[in-house]
Each structure stands twice: as C-alpha cells, then as structure tokens.
Amino acid sequence: MAETRLWPALLIETGSIHVDPAGVTRPADDADVLPVGEFEGHVSAALTDFNPIAIEDLAELPLPPGGLWDPTFPPIPEPPPTPLRWRVFFTAAAERDAAQAALSTQFPGLALSALDVSDEDWAARSQRGLTAVEAGRYIVAPPWAIPAEPQQRTVIVIEPSMGFGTGHHATTRLCLRALSEIDLRGRSVVDLGTGSGVLAIAAALSGARQVIGIDVDQDAIDNARHNAALNRTFVPPAFEIADFREHTMRAADLVLANLTGGMLRSTAPSIRALVARGGTLLISGFDESEKDDVRAAFGAWSHESSASEDTWVAIVLTGPA
Numbered sequence: 001m002a003e004t005r006l007w008p009a010l011l012i013e014t015g016s017i018h019v020d021p022a023g024v025t026r027p028a029d030d031a032d033v034l035p036v037g038e039f040e041g042h043v044s045a046a047l048t049d050f051n052p053i054a055i056e057d058l059a060e061l062p063l064p065p066g067g068l069w070d071p072t073f074p075p076i077p078e079p080p081p082t083p084l085r086w087r088v089f090f091t092a093a094a095e096r097d098a099a100q101a102a103l104s105t106q107f108p109g110l111a112l113s114a115l116d117v118s119d120e121d122w123a124a125r126s127q128r129g130l131t132a133v134e135a136g137r138y139i140v141a142p143p144w145a146i147p148a149e150p151q152q153r154t155v156i157v158i159e160p161s162m163g164f165g166t167g168h169h170a171t172t173r174l175c176l177r178a179l180s181e182i183d184l185r186g187r188s189v190v191d192l193g194t195g196s197g198v199l200a201i202a203a204a205l206s207g208a209r210q211v212i213g214i215d216v217d218q219d220a221i222d223n224a225r226h227n228a229a230l231n232r233t234f235v236p237p238a239f240e241i242a243d244f245r246e247h248t249m250r251a252a253d254l255v256l257a258n259l260t261g262g263m264l265r266s267t268a269p270s271i272r273a274l275v276a277r278g279g280t281l282l283i284s285g286f287d288e289s290e291k292d293d294v295r296a297a298f299g300a301w302s303h304e305s306s307a308s309e310d311t312w313v314a315i316v317l318t319g320p321a
Contacts, residue, residue, distance in 0.1 A: 005219060006116040007089050008096040011058075012043065012103070013111040014083040040084055041311050045289050046106055047088060048260040050099035053195070053217075054169075056087040084110075089117070091217050119219075135173040136180025138202055143230065154205050157230040158198050159223065171284040174307055174314035175199055175258050178282050181305070182316070184208045187253035190274055192244050193263075197224025197237065199256045204233035211237035212252075214244055244270060251276040258314075261286030261294050268297035278321040280304070284314035291315075 044055075090096040093114075100112050132141035139153045142160055179199070185207035191200040194213030201224075204211045215221050224239045240247075245267055255275045257264060264271070264283055275281050281301070286294050288311050295303070295315060302318040 005119045007091075007119060008093040009090070009115040009117045010088045010096050010100055010103075011111075011113040011115055012084065012086045012088060013113075014085070014109070041287055041289060043084065043086075043103070043107060043110070044311070045261070045287060046103060047099060048286065048290070049262045050090065050095045050102070051260060051263065052088045052090055052095075052099070054089040056089070058085045058087055087115070087117070133173065135176035136178075138176045138180065140172075140176070140198060154202070156198055156201050156205065158196050158201075158227050159230065170309040170312040171258050171314065172198060174309055174312060175256065175282060175284050176202060177307060178284075178305065178314050178316050179203065179206065179256075182254065182280065182282075184254070188250075188276075189254045189256065190214070190244075190249065190252040191237075191256040192271065192274075193257070193259050194224050194239060195220050195258075197227045197239060199258065200224065200237040200239070201228055201231050201233065203254070203256070204228075204235055204237045205231060207234075208254075209235060210252075211235070212249070213237055213239045214242040214247065215239070216241065216243050244274065249274065252279065254280045254282070256282050258282075258284045261290035264294050265290075265297045272298065272301075272319065275319045277319065279319050281317045281319065282314065283317070284312070286313055287311040288313060 047055075088096075088099070090099070096114060100114060103110055104112055132139050132145045132147055134153065137153055138156055139147060139150055140156045140158055141147060143157055146155060146157060176199070179202055184203050186209050188210040189200065189203040189208045189212070191197075191203070191211070191213040194200050194215045197213050200211050200213035213221075213224055215224070218241055221239045221241050224237075228237055228239070251274055253276050255271065257271055259267075264286060271281065271283075281298070283294065283298075288308065291313050294313075298317055301320070304316040304318055306313060306315045308314075
C-alpha cells in the first residue's frame with residue numbers, strides 16, 4: 001500500500017491579538033489597531049511570498065443567544081467578528097518554515113504552529129463539507145454532488161484533494177467567471193500552476209482545440225489527470241510536470257495564471273512570452289493590496305476586464321498584436 005502523503009501546514013491563530021466587539025484587532029500592547037478584514041488581508045498578503053496552496057478557515061462563526069440569526073425583518077445583522085484561525089498548506093516544509101519565521105517577525109501577536117496533515121484527513125473532511133459551486137456558466141461539483149439539472153451550465157467534476165482549485169476558493173471562482181465571458185472555441189490554452197486542473201478542464205469543456213496544464217507538483221498533476229478522466233471532453237487536456245519559467249512551449253491564444261501576486265510580478269516576462277500575439281491573459285491569485293503592482297508588471301497590455309470577490313482580484317489582459 002502506498003504511503004499517505006503528509007502536507008506541511010501552518011496553524012495561524014490570533015493568539016495575543018484580541019478581536020473586540022467593534023471588529024478591531026488589538027494586540028496586547030495596543031499597537032497597530034486594524035479592522036478585522038484589513039488585518040486578515042495583511043496576513044494573507046504576507047503569506048503569498050511563500051506559495052501556499054490552500055488556506056482552510058477553521059474559525060467558527062459565533063451565534064447570538066438562542067443559536068440563530070433572526071431571518072425576519074429587520075435585516076439579518078452583521079455577525080460579530082471572529083478571531084483569525086487558519087490552517088495554511090504548502091507543498092514543501094521549507095516554505096512553511098520560512099512563512100512561520102516571517103509571520104512571527106511581522107505579526108508577533110500571532111500564535112503559529114507547524115503541522116503535518118495527511119492527505120487522507122484532507123479528503124475525508126472535504127467529502128463531509130464540499131458541495132457544488134456555481135461560477136459564471138460553470139458548476140464545479142465533487143462526484144457525490146453532481147447536479148441532476150445543471151440549468152444550462154457546464155458541470156466540471158473535481159475530486160477534492162490538496163491540489164488547489166475545487167471551486168471553493170474565490171480566485172478559482174473569479175477565473176471561472178472570467179472564462180465564462182471568453183469565447184474558447186478553437187483556441188489553444190495553457191494553464192500555469194494547474195493544481196486540480198479545474199481551469200484547464202473548464203477550457204476543454206468549452207471548445208478549446210488544445211489545452212495544456214502544467215504544475216511543478218507531481219501530486220497536483222496526478223490529481224488533475226484523475227479529474228480530467230471524470231469529465232467528458234471532446235479534446236482531453238494534457239497535463240505535464242514543468243516549471244513554466246524554464247519550460248519551452250508554443251505560445252497559446254489564452255494563458256491562465258492563477259498564481260500568487262509575488263509569483264506574477266517576478267515571472268511576468270516569462271508569462272508574457274507564453275501568450276500568442278493578440279492573445280489573452282487571465283491572471284488571479286492576488287488581493288486588492290497587490291493589484292496595482294501586479295498590473296504594472298504587465299506593462300502596456302490592454303486591460304479588458306477585472307473583477308473581485310472579498311479582497312481577491314482577477315484581471316483579463318490582451319497582448320500586443
């Protein structure tokens with residue numbers, strides 16, 4: 001029997017940083033008081049430099065006395081703020097340890113614990129909690145929640161794993177909504193950092209003539225190939241282990257890059273070279289605080305559209321003709 005993979009993870013909790021009823025994070029020394037959403041955005045932005053593959057929010061939403069929000073008029077009130085409690089997954093222990101060191105310096109009030117989480121544990125929890133998700137003209141569904149009547153939407157079947165991209169993260173949904181507005185028929189597509197393969201499979205289901213998904217992680221590629229087999233595509237996507245910064249491939253009509261802000265900024269020249277003349281680039285994986293810097297990395301490319309969810313952003317660009 002094959003050994004179960006252990007995923008390096010970092011448990012992040014507010015520790016000595018308190019969340020008061022007004023929704024403000026307040027360290028023990030009262031320094032750097034921030035609204036909860038803004039504080040979480042700072043922590044999320046700091047994590048992007050270490051290439052996390054998934055962030056699991058473990059915080060339980062508090063309920064009022066009686067256990068339910070009153071659904072009648074007046075409108076449901078905003079729930080009170082919750083302390084930050086995240087479990088962040090990485091592909092390598094070195095990235096996890098570096099993130100822990102950086103966060104402990106930048107946010108000394110956080111409680112940080114290094115963990116190793118089995119893939120079986122992840123899969124079991126996913127099967128308990130994941131349901132179908134709608135995003136634009138697509139529905140992303142685990143095998144146990146495939147809708148009987150998809151209502152003229154394209155269903156993408158994804159088996160949950162640590163590969164990033166079950167459709168339950170805002171950046172994946174943003175990319176799928178953007179793809180919903182792009183005519184993919186007859187176009188060639190490259191998906192960088194494909195993870196679970198969800199975006200590559202979406203492109204193949206939408207009429208792309210050639211789809212290639214690449215990732216540096218063998219487990220992600222294995223999961224992407226498994227997921228592709230669960231979907232009936234006219235032209236099956238191909239998945240390869242490769243680092244796009246070093247891999248030579250033909251430029252594509254559409255390049256998908258749901259990476260991180262730091263990765264997009266540092267590899268922008270390599271990404272631009274993968275887009276055919278007059279082609280389209282869809283980028284995501286960064287938040288509002290990084291938006292201007294990421295956009296600047298792609299220079300004078302035409303801005304076609306952008307969208308956001310929570311603090312996450314996706315941008316569609318067109319290359320020079």
